[in-house]
């Protein structure tokens with residue numbers, strides 16, 4: 135598959151992926167191609183009415199959803215982890231949003247019945263899967279419109295081999311800069327900023343003191359929580375955990391806190407707020423993620439391992455109650471010499487949330 139740009143300006147695989155993600159975010163189509171054919175895809179969340187019409191002009195449109203979301207809608211998911219719903223000819227953006235976004239599930243319970251494409255019918259499942267991966271990575275709702283389109287796409291439309299979107303790529307990270315930042319807990323603070331050319335995330339490591347590289351470092355992998363860390367939200371325990379971890383490192387004289395750009399367990403702030411609305415309707419934190427079409431936890435903890443290694447650490451004393459973090463670190467080649475519990479911030483409003491994490495995600499209380 136060729137791209138219109140010639141070397142040295144031709145896009146690398148990583149750049150093509152990044153471009154496809156940002157095009158979907160902007161509401162532009164992406165042309166996905168695989169061994170079974172090709173299709174034009176739009177993210178359901180950002181599709182406009184004229185562009186939906188543009189897809190329709192090319193053939194019958196499918197709405198790809200994860201099997202999680204399809205389960206909530208009682209739609210048939212013939213493709214295992216995903217469903218390709220037939221988009222009715224008269225369906226408008228309202229239909230689309232109501233199907234993709236669970237916000238109105240309770241208010242508008244009479245959606246459907248839905249019909250799903252099956253087997254070789256409709257755009258190939260691998261392409262639908264690729265579109266969903268891109269939508270998730272763009273932190274949009276996991277829902278994509280597709281129309282089979284084997285001919286080359288219109289001029290200017292990003293072209294992407296589906297295999298690229300489906301590959302288990304770990305974005306390479308490198309340190310951009312570091313600077314001394316005296317903190318209330320310790321004047322010996324240093325902030326390191328890491329970036330990947332593959333996406334627009336920025337991960338931060340806060341180093342306290344000068345932890346020796348040849349011994350397990352007291353470490354915390356903290357996933358961003360705008361509401362808890364910055365606003366003092368009482369719905370979770372993130373803010374108190376963040377501060378307790380820094381206090382503990384200051385008391386020990388050394389440590390490293392990774393502040394990972396993984397808001398909402400990797401679904402992004404807008405989707406986390408969608409999950410919060412669902413929680414107000416009575417669903418717990420795991421059910422809410424599922425109704426949106428996400429897994430309970432969409433984070434890739436290898437990111438944290440990469441940052442630790444880049445800083446020269448290969449063993450940690452990990453401040454966490456989450457056994458998955460411990461396992462993922464070990465799998466990624468960072469030895470966890472000790473798990474240090476971090477139990478703070480319990481209140482009346484987050485007790486049920488913490489209990490759900492213990493019961494369903496294995497968190498240690």
Ligand SMILES: Nc1nc2c(ncn2[C@@H]2O[C@H](COP(=O)(O)OP(=O)(O)OP(=O)(O)O)[C@@H](O)[C@H]2O)c(=O)[nH]1
Nearest residue numbers: 356357358359370396397398399409419454455456
């Ligand atoms: N999707 C979703 N994310 C949430 C919710 N509440 C908090 N979060 C996010 O959950 C993450 C919590 O991160 P951490 O505290 O690092 O991780 P943890 O898995 O709880 O593990 P430990 O705190 O290390 O025990 C943050 O990214 C929050 O934004 C919620 O109800 N739904």
Ligand SMILES: [Zn+2]
Nearest residue numbers: 359362370372
């Ligand atoms: Zn939080």
